[in-house]
Amino acid sequence: MAIIEDFLISTKHIENISEEEYDKAKSLLVILDAIARTTYQSLYIIDYFRNDFLYVSENQLLLCGHTADEIKEMGFMFYIKHVPNEEQKMLVELNKSGFNFYERLPIEERMSYSISYDFHIISNKKKTLINHKLTPIALSKDNRIWLAVCVVSLSAHESPGHIEIRKQGQTSFWEYVLDNHKWIENSGIILTEKEKDILSLSARGYTMNDIADYLCVAIDTVKFYKRKLFQKLNVKNIAEAISFATNYKLL
CATH class of the missing domain: 3.30.450.20 (PAS domain)
Structure with missing residues (x-):
């Protein structure tokens, strides 16, 4: 002690x-x-x-x-x-x-x-x-x-x-x-613009369908970017990803 x-x-x-x-x-x-x-x-x-x-x-x-x-x-x-x-x-x-x-x-x-x-x-x-x-x-x-x-x-x-x-x-x-x-x-973590968009929209309460419509991409594309995000940030879900990105000023 x-x-x-x-x-x-x-x-x-x-x-x-x-x-x-x-x-x-x-x-x-x-x-x-x-x-x-x-x-x-x-x-x-x-x-x-x-x-x-x-x-x-x-x-x-x-x-x-x-x-x-x-x-x-x-x-x-x-x-x-x-x-x-x-x-x-x-x-x-x-x-x-x-x-x-x-x-x-x-x-x-x-x-x-x-x-x-x-x-x-x-x-x-x-x-x-x-x-x-x-x-x-x-x-x-x-x-x-x-x-x-x-x-x-x-x-x-x-x-x-x-x-x-x-x-x-x-x-x-x-x-x-x-x-x-x-x-x-x-050297730190650098997010792509697409990854930042997905995190920012998720933080605003957008669903994956909403995000796909907003970014004019397929929902599978959103799922792909989210999986890559979780791997890059070493987190398990979007809530943890948003918290991590906010804490470390990645957005």
């Missing part, structure tokens, strides 16, 4: 953050709260200077039976209380490796990267596989991550892990291999 200190490696060199800077950050909370009201996804802000959560949305996915204020009070203890022991170790490792990766980035690019990973949370003995996407929204004066926003959604996978760092606007990404404890560059 991890301990709280295992999650605090990111704060060692952050310069002091003034109360004035915290006052300026309050506008971010208002914006994030408005966004949270429009989505089922849970949102929260990690404060790496104070080692706690600056904001937690009321969305139920993350709360595990707690209120948002209770989770803010728990801070990183939330992970220890609601994440399986073996996956806590994974979170500690990706935390260390993620910040090591980040420290090597050019300063001017540091706000352009995000990290994504899957792990289980336990609520009332029920395990749910969720996806975390974390990206910095404020840096300290010494250009280290001060505040980061995390978007929590249901995972498109069936197992924990799938640790990836992506730069905005790039198809390629860096994948962390837990067995080798290192980052490996991946």
Whole structure:
């Protein structure tokens, strides 16, 4: 089992953050709260200077039976209380490796990267596989991550892990291999225009017949493209394909 200190490696060199800077950050909370009201996804802000959560949305996915204020009070203890022991170790490792990766980035690019990973949370003995996407929204004066926003959604996978760092606007990404404890560059997935059309129309509720009519193709052609899509994305159905494509910004 991890301990709280295992999650605090990111704060060692952050310069002091003034109360004035915290006052300026309050506008971010208002914006994030408005966004949270429009989505089922849970949102929260990690404060790496104070080692706690600056904001937690009321969305139920993350709360595990707690209120948002209770989770803010728990801070990183939330992970220890609601994440399986073996996956806590994974979170500690990706935390260390993620910040090591980040420290090597050019300063001017540091706000352009995000990290994504899957792990289980336990609520009332029920395990749910969720996806975390974390990206910095404020840096300290010494250009280290001060505040980061995390978007929590249901995972498109069936197992924990799938640790990836992506730069905005790039198809390629860096994948962390837990067995080798290192980052490996991946060229990424590129969808054809036809595959994008089928996913987009499916997301809008079109049936296969509807899609065939809209694209002026035979229904067997739609079935062929869907099979290829499932293979390419390594998913089992169109719902998982839409979730995967949305999560990884393939559309």
